[in-house]
Amino acid sequence: MAGAAxxxxxxxxVKVYRLGDVDVPALRGVSISVAAGEFVAIMGASGSGKSTxxxxxxxxxxxxxxxxxxxxxxxxxxxxxxxxxxxNRTLGFVFQNFNLLPRTDxxxxxxxxxxxxxxxxxxxxxxxxxALEQVGLGGRLHHHPNQxxxxxxxxxxxxxxLVGRPKLLLADEPTGNLDSRTSVEVIALLQSLGRSGLTVxxxxxxxxxxxxxxxxxxxxxxxxxSDERRVPVPAVPLEAEEAAP
Amino acid sequence: xxxxxxxxxALRALWRNKLxxxxxxxxxxxGVGAVIAMVAIGQGARAKVEQTFAAMGTxxxxxxxxxxxxxxxxxxxxxxxxxxxxxxxxxxxxxxxVRYAAASLRTAAQVLSDDGNWTTSVIGTSPDYFQVRAWPIxxxxxxxxxxxxxxxxxxxxxxxxxxxxxxxxxxxxxxxxRISSVPFEVVGVLARKGQSPMGQDYDDAVFVPDTTFRAKxxxxxxxxxxxxxxxxxxxxxxxxxxxxxxAGILRERHHIPEGTADDFDVRxxxxxxxxxxxxxxxxxxxxxxxxAVSLLVGGIGIMNIMLVSVTERTREIGLRMAIGAxxxxxxxxxxxxxxxxxxxGGVIGVGLGVGLxxxxxxxxxxxxxxxxxxxxLSVGFSGLVGVVFGLYPARKASRLDPIEALRYx
Numbered sequence: 001m002a003g004a005a006x007x008x009x010x011x012x013x014v015k016v017y018r019l020g021d022v023d024v025p026a027l028r029g030v031s032i033s034v035a036a037g038e039f040v041a042i043m044g045a046s047g048s049g050k051s052t053x054x055x056x057x058x059x060x061x062x063x064x065x066x067x068x069x070x071x072x073x074x075x076x077x078x079x080x081x082x083x084x085x086x087x088n089r090t091l092g093f094v095f096q097n098f099n100l101l102p103r104t105d106x107x108x109x110x111x112x113x114x115x116x117x118x119x120x121x122x123x124x125x126x127x128x129x130x131a132l133e134q135v136g137l138g139g140r141l142h143h144h145p146n147q148x149x150x151x152x153x154x155x156x157x158x159x160x161x162l163v164g165r166p167k168l169l170l171a172d173e174p175t176g177n178l179d180s181r182t183s184v185e186v187i188a189l190l191q192s193l194g195r196s197g198l199t200v201x202x203x204x205x206x207x208x209x210x211x212x213x214x215x216x217x218x219x220x221x222x223x224x225x226s227d228e229r230r231v232p233v234p235a236v237p238l239e240a241e242e243a244a245p
Numbered sequence: 246x247x248x249x250x251x252x253x254x255a256l257r258a259l260w261r262n263k264l265x266x267x268x269x270x271x272x273x274x275x276g277v278g279a280v281i282a283m284v285a286i287g288q289g290a291r292a293k294v295e296q297t298f299a300a301m302g303t304x305x306x307x308x309x310x311x312x313x314x315x316x317x318x319x320x321x322x323x324x325x326x327x328x329x330x331x332x333x334x335x336x337x338x339x340x341x342x343v344r345y346a347a348a349s350l351r352t353a354a355q356v357l358s359d360d361g362n363w364t365t366s367v368i369g370t371s372p373d374y375f376q377v378r379a380w381p382i383x384x385x386x387x388x389x390x391x392x393x394x395x396x397x398x399x400x401x402x403x404x405x406x407x408x409x410x411x412x413x414x415x416x417x418x419x420x421x422x423r424i425s426s427v428p429f430e431v432v433g434v435l436a437r438k439g440q441s442p443m444g445q446d447y448d449d450a451v452f453v454p455d456t457t458f459r460a461k462x463x464x465x466x467x468x469x470x471x472x473x474x475x476x477x478x479x480x481x482x483x484x485x486x487x488x489x490x491x492a493g494i495l496r497e498r499h500h501i502p503e504g505t506a507d508d509f510d511v512r513x514x515x516x517x518x519x520x521x522x523x524x525x526x527x528x529x530x531x532x533x534x535x536x537a538v539s540l541l542v543g544g545i546g547i548m549n550i551m552l553v554s555v556t557e558r559t560r561e562i563g564l565r566m567a568i569g570a571x572x573x574x575x576x577x578x579x580x581x582x583x584x585x586x587x588x589x590g591g592v593i594g595v596g597l598g599v600g601l602x603x604x605x606x607x608x609x610x611x612x613x614x615x616x617x618x619x620x621x622l623s624v625g626f627s628g629l630v631g632v633v634f635g636l637y638p639a640r641k642a643s644r645l646d647p648i649e650a651l652r653y654x
Contacts, residue, residue: 060567060647081571088569099564099651103261115250116569160568 005072007168007199008034008057013066015052015222026052028222029066034201036167039194041202041213049222051172054203058091058170059083071167088117092161092169096176098153100145106132106156107141113164131159135189151182158189162198169193169200175209187212251574255581262554266586269550272543273590273630274597277623279536281598282605284619287529289602289611294525296612298518300438300447302378304344304478306488308336308495310470311508326469327499327508333474335494342487344479347374348455350472352463356451357423358410365406366450367424369458369472375435377477385418385433388454396456400429403448404437422451427461429453476511488513540623543590544630551583551638562642563650576643583635584628591627595620 015027026049034040044050055061056068059075060083068075071090078086087093092113100109110128119127132141135155145153154174161169171190175183191212194200202213210216218225259266311327328348336346350369355362368374372389375382388399400422402410411417417431438447453462463471478487488511495509555562562575570578599615606613 055648058567060651081573084566084569084571084574087567093567095564095651099560099567101261101561101564104257108257112565113568115254116565116571116574118247118250164569 006033006035006069007038007071008032008201009067009069010057011067013053013056013063013068015049015056015061016064026222027056027063030219030222030224032217032224032227034168034199036199037194037197038215039191039200039202039213040215040217041204041210042217042219043204043207043210044219045205048219050203050205050219052222053219054170054172054201057168057201058093059087084116088113088164090167092158092164092166094154094157094161094169094171094174096173098145098150098157098177100153100156100160102145105142105144106137106148106159109145109156110160110163113160117164127163128159131163132156134162135159149182150178151185154178154182154186155189158186158193162193167199169198171200171202173204174202175204175206183209248577251577251581252585255578255585258558258578259582259585265550265554269547270586270590270593272546273540273587273627274543274594276536276540276543277591277594277627278597278601279539280533280623281595281615281619282601283532283536284529285598285602285613285615286605286611287525287532288614288616288619289606289609291522291525291529292612292614294518294521297439297441298514298521299379301441301514302475302477304481304484304487305377305514306476306478306484306491307512307514308474308476308491309510309512310473311510326471328470328474328495329468329498330470331468332495332498333470335498336474336476336491339494340487340490342478342483342490343476345373345376345477346474347371347377348470348472348474349374350455350458350463350470354425354462356406356410358417358420361410363406363409365403365409367458367462368450368452369455369462370452371455374452374475377475378438380438381436382433383436384416385431387433388452393454393456396454396460398427398429398457398461399432399453400424401433401435401452402431403435403450403452405446405448406451407434424451424453425462429457484513484516540627540630543627544587544634547583547586547631548634548638551579551635552641554582555579555638555642558642559645559650559653562645563647563653566645566647567651572643575645576639579639579642580632580635583639584631587631587635588624588628591624594627595624598623 010030010032013027013030014025017024017026030049030053042050042053052061056063057070059070062076070086073086073090075083075086101112107125107128110131111124114124114127129138129141132138135158137152137155137159140148140152145156148156169190174190175186178186187209190200190202202209204210215227215229217227308328330348333346333348336343347370352367353364354367355364356367371393372387375387382401383404385401387401388397391397392399402417402422407417410422411420416434418433420431421428422431423429435448435452440446476487476491478484491511492507496507499508501507565575566572599620602615603613605611
């Protein structure tokens, strides 16, 4: 596929949930296009439809109508198994509550997507180690989640999202369970990944977090309310953070 | 994901919950252990029964004299000698299903050696007797037909008698023993035979030719056999035929009219043996089916824990799906977990059962008999239990919606 193809292409995506006899529309026609290398924040209050949008972009859910192509691949009509393979190859997920396997060390956690991707033995281990080094946890390969701080756990989760060399990193409220200081660290990490060419889609309800993105999409009542690009993006003041109370 | 990966993922998940995995497998461990131990006990008991019946003789029939009635009181079989030496000859020559037949005359007597004495059974018989009883000589020789014809004063000792008179390890061949004050030359010692099903020591006996027995030890009737006749059929299948032939010959020779009771009794020990074997077989089946129920309960335990595990690990399943596990990967993982629990439990259970069976065999003096097929079968069956009872929880896991699963608290 051509390099010019957008990573995410949504056209008039509608999602309707059936609750008993009532149809509840969650998305009422959303069209978004995200190009490779963009760092986009999706904002919205709870109930705005941003979670549904996230699930559709993450290939965990399918639109009721409309078109969705992920990295040039049409998603409609794919089986659950094919969707799982698509997620494995194309996407990296970062969750609010980290979702690390308990009683399992960082390296094994990070290896997990490669296990399902069919990457074997040495290569798998090597790539997991590299991903952990990339997020600054090269010295904590064999720590279990309960031996790591919240920020470190989220970095392990980011390493897990990166290890499969995804085209798109989906971060769903990645700072929701972190204090403001570690939130800044995690956002800085995502920004640096964005700068190195990875497409990042960040879902948040905090304007403070969203302002670090170069493009902010606001969702309201199942529609895109605004879609703004900001240039230049303020870098996270890493040095200043040391002095902060 | 290839099978090896699935296996590793499942093992890792089980290892994360070591104690629970062990407790879950415990149901299967006990179930398989019980099956193995019960079957081994049954097979051991059966082998023991077979051994004791084999020790009595091969394809054995025992012909006994008739009853006597005195003043309305019926004596038992053998109380009235009705069998003649001519009957014996006829059985030997006229019954095609009979291979050997030998009379056995028995009395209790004191046997004296130069410096010992022992009260035992003295049995007068013919060389065929040892064929009927499948009883080989261990030392020296058996007496033969020429000894019988000459009423030679020769004796063959049972092992117990030889040990009592001369001490273990000392050959009495060539020595002289006195039975009822008559000197006999010891020509041989029989191999050890052990105990009868009733616990009687076969080796506690002295054997002499029946001619000598009648001439020197116990006189009495000339034509009648004051004892029983041991008959060996040509094969195990022929015992019933031999029994009928012997009965026919005796009825004809004794001129017993149609409708009148026999004045003799033919006992078929093969029938007794097979009835006894049938009994132990039924017992084995009963014990094994009780044990199989516990295996089933173990399987239900696995299903229970797997269901709890699926619920508890809903988030984990959601995560695995989000990062690329297909429904069939999840299905395989949980199925393999159940399979590993069950067959692992099965293997440990086999070890436990074999150990238990061995200990019991030693305790009750049974032969340790366990067919490898039983072991394979119970491990295989426990694996099957794992798959059957693991399928439902695994399907449940594989059908989870990743979005719901990830949100599960």
